[in-house]
Amino acid sequence: MSDAELVNLDVNQPLWEHFFTVAPLILVGTKEEDGNYDLAAKSQCTPLGKSNYFGFVCTPHHNTYHNIKREKVFTVSFPHPEQIILTSLSAAPRCDDHSKPSLAVLPTFSATMVDGVLLKDAYLYLECQLDRIIDNFGENSLITGKIVAAAVQNKALRLSGFDDQDLLLKAPLLAYLSPGRYAKIAHSNSFPFHSGFCQ
Numbered sequence: 001m002s003d004a005e006l007v008n009l010d011v012n013q014p015l016w017e018h019f020f021t022v023a024p025l026i027l028v029g030t031k032e033e034d035g036n037y038d039l040a041a042k043s044q045c046t047p048l049g050k051s052n053y054f055g056f057v058c059t060p061h062h063n064t065y066h067n068i069k070r071e072k073v074f075t076v077s078f079p080h081p082e083q084i085i086l087t088s089l090s091a092a093p094r095c096d097d098h099s100k101p102s103l104a105v106l107p108t109f110s111a112t113m114v115d116g117v118l119l120k121d122a123y124l125y126l127e128c129q130l131d132r133i134i135d136n137f138g139e140n141s142l143i144t145g146k147i148v149a150a151a152v153q154n155k156a157l158r159l160s161g162f163d164d165q166d167l168l169l170k171a172p173l174l175a176y177l178s179p180g181r182y183a184k185i186a187h188s189n190s191f192p193f194h195s196g197f198c199q
């Protein structure tokens with residue numbers, strides 16, 4: 001591709017509205033100061049290596065950040081594509097008294113190892129103990145946790161001898177296409193690994 005086909009972007013401005021990137025879409029669960037439980041949508045999230053750490057980006061303007069700083073734990077629910085409206089409701093604005101009434105319609109159940117709730121009927125659950133918070137990525141922080149409990153829906157569990165493509169047809173994944181779109185992923189291809197590849 002010649003340089004003439006590239007558009008240079010101003011790195012002194014936020015870049016991310018000018019193109020699409022793909023990310024998971026999760027609900028992070030925390031305990032509020034008043035004892036209620038919060039769920040909030042997050043798309044900037046990732047496993048951290050293979051040793052069962054998980055991290056996500058959060059601004060200190062959100063309750064999620066302060067709840068985790070105080071309680072030192074959080075939960076993660078990975079919703080199915082059919083749960084997109086519930087996911088969106090978890091990101092509804094707070095009222096003047098800082099309550100988030102939209103949470104009342106989110107079906108939840110208690111986590112097993114940490115003080116928090118999880119979204120019912122999601123396909124993957126993580127319960128995390130705070131590892132560290134790294135502040136000052138501009139306005140944002142990276143919150144990382146050690147996973148202390150995890151569960152996956154039976155229909156989303158990979159099993160040897162079963163076809164991965166069939167699994168995705170049975171349990172499609174929810175992807176966030178930032179900014180502002182989402183996709184249901186039911187079709188995929190095997191990655192063309194080089195012979196002898198090892199991670």
Ligand SMILES: Cc1cc2nc3c(=O)[nH]c(=O)nc-3n(C[C@H](O)[C@H](O)[C@H](O)COP(=O)(O)O)c2cc1C
Nearest residue numbers: 038040041042043044057058059062063064091092
């Ligand atoms: C699709 C989507 C993705 C989001 N991703 C993030 C994210 O990665 N980090 C973040 O801090 N907020 C993210 N948000 C915004 C929070 O979910 C939202 O501000 C929420 O109300 C914060 O709730 P809290 O005050 O209970 O923490 C996202 C919202 C939506 C709708």
